[in-house]
Amino acid sequence: MAYFKSMKQDFSAFLLQDDWRERLGHYFDLPPRKTLGPLFSLLLAPEPLLKWRAVSAFGEIVARLAEQDLESARVVMRRLMWNLNEESGAIGWGAPESMGESLARCPRLAVEFNRILISYAQEPTSGDGNYLDHEPLRRGVYWGMARLAEKQPDLVQQGRSTFLELLKDEDAEKRALGLWGLCSMGAGYETASAVRSLIEDKSVVVLYRDDQLREYLVSDLAREALAKIVA
Template sequence: MAHFKSMKRDFSIFLPLNDWRERLEPYLEQPPRKVLGPLFSLLLAPEPLLKWRAVSAFGVTVARLAEQDLESARVVMRRLMWNLNEESGAIGWGAPESMGESMARCPRLAVEFNRILISYAQEPTSGDGNYLDHEPLRRGVYWGMARLAEKQPDLVQRGRATFLELLRDEDAGKRALGLWGLGSVGNGPEVASAVRLLVDDHHVVVLYRNEQLREYGVNDLAREALNKVEA
């Protein structure tokens, strides 16, 4: 327990810093499973940047674990899935983001778990599915999908309809996530037309991208996505 508390304290101090990746590296010399516990708890951190850097560090650690023991990395992914299951009794804060980040950093896990992540955002046409009714959790799924799409766009093509739907959402944050995702998986005149409608959207949102938490104009994200879609 003392080891857990001291590591969590250390992470809380340096993860918000710009050199967090270098500071994390010595800890990865320990068994990754010991590192994941404190990081898992920090997914609930009230400080936004600390929470998001914990997501990034979680992905780094899971990818390292997969290199050493792929089955153990699968177990971690299943634990995140379990936390999103109503039967678990947990709320699952940070779980979909951590799934997306882990897959973005580990192609093998991306191949195995991408469909599950996307299923959390899509209502099934028939039968039971994994759709998350809780909107704040779905927002984490949208982020995870967009993050994965940056690295493995082919695996997120089935999520393109979801990104398109987000462009019509009244919430600017969701529109921003839709634009981010479509910049990687969007193509064709339909997508270009939908994105073009937002080039005059002057709402400003806070988004975690490239390991930084900062403000983005929806119009800037629309122009960025449009350039990629039309390329």
Template sequence: MARFRALKTELRSMLEQPDWEASLPQIVSMPATQTIGPLMSFFLFGGEMKWRAVTAFGLVMGQLAKEDIEQARIVMRRLLWHMNEESGNIGWGIAEAMAEAMFNNATLANEYHRMLHSYILETTDDDNYLDHPPLRRGVYWGLGRMAMKFPELMLPSVRALSWGLQDEDGVGRGLAAWALGFLGSEANIPALKCLLEDTCPVELFDDRKTHCTCVAQLAQDAIKQIEYRCNNT
């Protein structure tokens, strides 16, 4: 326990530094079985610490999957359990961590992307749809993050993301629009245009930085991305 606390303190200190990215290679070089637990505990901090921990977690998982894919699968199943209501946990940061792990390893992406998608797909009483809006935000972000690297793999998420444009939660609408920018087609543009006067503020973590924007701006950017892609393919 003392060793766990010491490592947790060390990792926290690394991630709190202004040049936290410089510590990522060192974190990845540590035994994943020792760092995963402390990094997951930082998800609950919210804000910048959550995102820095998610970034580090994804890199650690990418390395672990290369070295021991079965152990990486065990961790992914642990994340899925945290998303389950029966676990008694509130899955703060879990969807984002799942996405970042998959972003860093194609095998994990192929095996688990459908589970991430299922959390915003409302079908029956027995589906995995997340009723809590802040948790859906993490899924929208995660789908967009994965779409950056695996657009063809994530195409089945377009329908659910298009529904997300009408989410009751403003931040969710904005993140769904952002994600659609990587995946959507011209058919999604009319719905995106309906958000061009939506001034709800959104904090978007992208390129390892938090950007303050709004739903309307994210929708406009998504439209431009889709139009550019359609005109150049």
């Protein structure tokens, strides 16, 4: 317990620094299970940047764990899934984001779990499905899908309809997440037309991309997405 607390304090300090990735590397020689515990607890951090950096670090460690012991990495994914299950009694803060980051960093896990991640954002046509009724958690799923699309867009194609629906949402952050996801998804008339409709959207949102929390204009994200789609 003392070891856990000490490592959590260390992570809480250096994950906010610009050289956090270099400093995280000092922990790579430790068993991944020891570092994942403190990082998992920091998914609940009240400081937004700390929470998001914990998501990034979590995905990095899970990817390394998968290289050493794929089944143990699968267990971590199932733990995140359990936290998103109502029967767990947990709310699951940070779980979908961590799943998306882990899949983005580990192609093998992405092949196995991409459909599960996407299912949290899509209401089933039949049966119970995995759709998350809690809207704040679904935002985390949208982020995770967009993050995975950056690395493996082919595995998120079934989520294209979700991203397109987000472009029509009243919430600017959701529109931004839809644009970010579509930015990597490839061409299509419906996609280009939907993205073009937001070219004049001057709403300001805060997104975590490239290890940073930054403000973006929705219009700028639309132009970025349109440029890549057309290209």
